[in-house]
Amino acid sequence: ADLYKGAQLIRRGRPKADSRKQLLSVRYSPEVIGYFRATGPGWQSRMDEALKEWIKARAV
Known part of the structure; x- marks a missing residue:
């Protein structure tokens, strides 16, 4: 639902980034994935x- 303050529309949520990341499917070795996943969130x-x-x- 849109939120207005007087006549001004108030945008909700995070502002759009100047540089968006691109979704891509890539295959990595289990060692690489395991290493990075082990570093946590x-x-x-x-x-x-x-x-x-x-x-x-x-x-x-």
Whole structure:
């Protein structure tokens, strides 16, 4: 349901990100998945950061 404060529409929820992530299906070895899952909640974000660091280290 929309929420209004006077005539102004109040948006609910989290604001949309400037840069959205893209959904992708990728196969990883059980060792890689096991390692990152063992780090606890947020493991997918840590995997994303590790891949970004790998890219940065090899930037041309």
